[in-house]
Amino acid sequence: MIKTRIAPSPTGKFHIGTARTALINYIFARQNKGHFLLRMEDTDKERNQIKYEEDIKNGLKWLGLNWDGEIIYQSQKTDRYQSIVNQLIKQNSAYQKDGAVWFKVPENNKIEFNDLVRGKIEFKTEDLKDFVILRSDKSPIFYLSGVVDDNDTGITHIIRGEEHLSNTPKQILIIKALGWKLPIYAHLPLILNSDRSKMSKRKDPVSISKDFKKNGYLPEALVNYLFLLGFHPQEKFKVNDIYSTTEMFDIFYISRVQKGGAIFDLEKLNSINHHYIQQIPDDKLVQKLEKYQGDIDSNIFVRFISIIKPRLRYFEEIKAELCWLVNSVDYHTNQLIFKKSNKNITIKALGLISQSITKSESIEVDSISKLLQSVVIENSLSNGDVYWSVRVALSGLEKSPPPEELIWVLGKKESLKRINLAIEKLNN
RNA sequence: GGCGCUAUCGUCUAGUGGACUAGGACGCCAGGUUUUCAUCCUGGAAACAGGGGUUCAAUUCCCCUUGGCGCUACCA
Numbered sequence: 001m002i003k004t005r006i007a008p009s010p011t012g013k014f015h016i017g018t019a020r021t022a023l024i025n026y027i028f029a030r031q032n033k034g035h036f037l038l039r040m041e042d043t044d045k046e047r048n049q050i051k052y053e054e055d056i057k058n059g060l061k062w063l064g065l066n067w068d069g070e071i072i073y074q075s076q077k078t079d080r081y082q083s084i085v086n087q088l089i090k091q092n093s094a095y096q097k098d099g100a101v102w103f104k105v106p107e108n109n110k111i112e113f114n115d116l117v118r119g120k121i122e123f124k125t126e127d128l129k130d131f132v133i134l135r136s137d138k139s140p141i142f143y144l145s146g147v148v149d150d151n152d153t154g155i156t157h158i159i160r161g162e163e164h165l166s167n168t169p170k171q172i173l174i175i176k177a178l179g180w181k182l183p184i185y186a187h188l189p190l191i192l193n194s195d196r197s198k199m200s201k202r203k204d205p206v207s208i209s210k211d212f213k214k215n216g217y218l219p220e221a222l223v224n225y226l227f228l229l230g231f232h233p234q235e236k237f238k239v240n241d242i243y244s245t246t247e248m249f250d251i252f253y254i255s256r257v258q259k260g261g262a263i264f265d266l267e268k269l270n271s272i273n274h275h276y277i278q279q280i281p282d283d284k285l286v287q288k289l290e291k292y293q294g295d296i297d298s299n300i301f302v303r304f305i306s307i308i309k310p311r312l313r314y315f316e317e318i319k320a321e322l323c324w325l326v327n328s329v330d331y332h333t334n335q336l337i338f339k340k341s342n343k344n345i346t347i348k349a350l351g352l353i354s355q356s357i358t359k360s361e362s363i364e365v366d367s368i369s370k371l372l373q374s375v376v377i378e379n380s381l382s383n384g385d386v387y388w389s390v391r392v393a394l395s396g397l398e399k400s401p402p403p404e405e406l407i408w409v410l411g412k413k414e415s416l417k418r419i420n421l422a423i424e425k426l427n428n
Numbered sequence: 429g430g431c432g433c434u435a436u437c438g439u440c441u442a443g444u445g446g447a448c449u450a451g452g453a454c455g456c457c458a459g460g461u462u463u464u465c466a467u468c469c470u471g472g473a474a475a476c477a478g479g480g481g482u483u484c485a486a487u488u489c490c491c492c493u494u495g496g497c498g499c500u501a502c503c504a
Contacts, residue, residue: 009504044503102504118433127431127500135502142504166432166499187433189497195441196496225440228453232441241440241453258441261497265439268454278467312465338463373462388461400464 002034003155006060006067007146010040011047014059015208016199016264017161017191020226024188024254025159026065027227031249034156038067039149041074043139043326059208063219064245072153074145081140084134084148084178085235093177099136103143103174105129111169116157116186122167132169143167147174150183159186162261171311186254189230199264202338216315220244221273229266242275270313275314282306290393292318296325300409307405321401325409329396329418333425336392338384347426349375349385350393354419363412393422 004025008018029036038060041162056127062066074081085101088094092345093105109125130156133144139146148157175182193199205211210343212222224243231237233251243251280288286305292315308321337346352375357363376386390403394415407415 007504011504015494041504047503098502102502114431121432129500132502137502139502141502146463146504161498162433164504165497169432189434198497230440232452235442235451238442238452240447245492259432262441263439265454268440271454274467310468313466340463383463385463389463391464397465401466402463 001154002032002157003037003153004029004034004157005039005117005153005155006038006065006160007039007041007149007160009044009047009055009142010049010053011041011044012052013209014052014056014199016206016208016212016226019059019063019065019208019222020191020229021159021161021188022060022065023063023226024252024257025123026067026256027245027252028157028159029068031252035068036065036086037069037072037153039072039153040074041142041145042073043142044143045137045139046146048075055063055207059213059248062213063208063223063278065223071175072149074140074149076139077145077149078140080152080399081145081148082138083133083257085140088133088174088177091177092131100132102130103132103133103170103177105131105170109173111145111172112180113168113172113185115165116159116184116254117189118165118187118259120356121165121168122315125169125173128169128173131230133174143170145335147171147178147180151175155183157184157186159188160192163189180398186257188308189231189258192261192263193264194263195281196261196263204264205266214316216317217273218276219271221269223278224276225269225272227252228375229262231256241272274313277309277315282309285309289315289318292322293359294326300325300411307409309399324395324406325396325402329394331392331396333396334428335396336389336422338382338388340382341385341388343383343426345385346389347423348379349381350389350419350423350426353386353390354423357407357412357416360410360412363409363415368407372404389422390419393419 006018006022006025008014025179026036033368040053042053048182085094086165087149088103089101092104094101096102105128108123110122111125115121131141131143133141135141168185172182191199193204199206200208207221216394227243227248229251236257237251277285282302282305286302289305308318308373312318336350337343353372356371356375357368360367372386372390375381376383387403391400391406392398394403394406394410410418
């Protein structure tokens with residue numbers, strides 16, 4: 001049976017690159033009816049933290065990348081590593097120096113392996129130096145622990161980031177010294193910054209929990225985007241870059257994975273996320289966004305969400321829209337006047353609108369829309385005279401949803417209050 | 429420096445020697461959707477890093493150069 005794994009070290013928050021590697025391992029295992037394992041490479045005692053382990057586990061679950069079986073902790077396998085090291089020393093493949101144990105790299109050897117995404121890779125042992133496999137504190141280096149655990153858990157395919165390509169010959173040397181079976185390797189291209197450097201915690205959004213989940217990205221959008229970073233399906237399977245996980249199992253071929261690094265593009269992610277947000281039914285979306293509700297009346301909040309939805313690329317963008325709902329509007333009086341209009345016409349338009357809203361029984365979007373239209377026609381005004389000024393009076397913004405929607409959300413009383421305030425301002 | 433990997437529009441990519449006037453998506457620009465922004469629709473600009481080969485023919489195969497990235501830790 002095919003077995004893959006993701007082996008993060010809990011020395012930092014769940015990283016976007018780890019998530020992508022996990023996704024590919026997950027897809028590959030699932031499409032082959034195999035298992036996907038999770039292993040914590042917690043051998044670095046100085047930098048490990050339990051909160052990072054939690055962040056990684058939560059992140060994987062959130063993305064829907066559920067692992068099979070129990071989590072393997074390298075910190076609990078010290079005896080196993082020690083005995084392997086003893087064996088290596090005994091057979092003269094390793095030696096002790098400065099309290100640590102070093103692996104002895106054999107001379108004049110060629111190490112070849114066939115990488116599933118890169119093809120044939122070749123290293124010469126003369127370019128390799130002896131390396132530490134067991135620290136002086138008896139904890140293993142990942143060259144060793146990774147090999148031992150992959151063997152013990154029967155991992156058949158090692159799919160990991162390209163940064164491990166140069167580490168592979170060292171691990172193969174250990175495997176060969178132990179007489180174990182070689183796994184199949186696949187090295188994924190790296191995810192890069194816009195300047196082609198490595199994504200950095202300081203400048204770039206890399207944390208699944210802190211940068212993506214918290215800002216209101218949907219797991220299915222993130223998975224969809226990550227799937228397309230370094231991979232595209234065959235022409236016949238292409239459907240405008242939107243794929244569900246089930247489709248991924250059908251159309252993913254590991255040999256089609258790109259070899260060059262891929263730049264992370266937030267705009268594309270935003271666009272995909274926008275797409276998925278539009279698929280959420282209004283009532284579900286309200287639930288998802290409840291943390292933004294604050295003191296807002298539930299009925300008003302529901303209306304607010306329904307008009308905001310089409311412009312939401314990620315949840316946190318709601319904050320900008322919340323301004324006109326929650327706060328009293330603040331704008332320059334001149335902003336009320338449409339660029340092709342003037343002060344007197346604007347006062348007149350706002351006055352007429354105020355009157356007809358007062359008289360109107362309904363504030364449904366359709367009714368208000370007709371109301372606005374008839375004010376325009378019956379008084380020979382232009383659209384801009386009416387729509388622009390009403391919109392600014394209600395939102396205080398030059399860019400906002402249309403006036404009939406604002407009125408529907410704000411309610412009759414608040415809308416009239418704001419429109420009348422605008423008239424007052426213009427008259428002063 | 430050494431070793432390894434890598435190179436199609438701004439970005440992610442399709443393309444596996446002739447079907448390529450190089451396709452799609454995001455972004456950008458223009459027009460439309462009878463006010464703004466967004467959504468939506470239509471259209472547009474935009475790329476095979478450079479140089480050698482191989483071949484009747486090269487984006488596609490080979491070599492070199494250049495650029496990018498990774499490893500070269502008692503990090504993973």
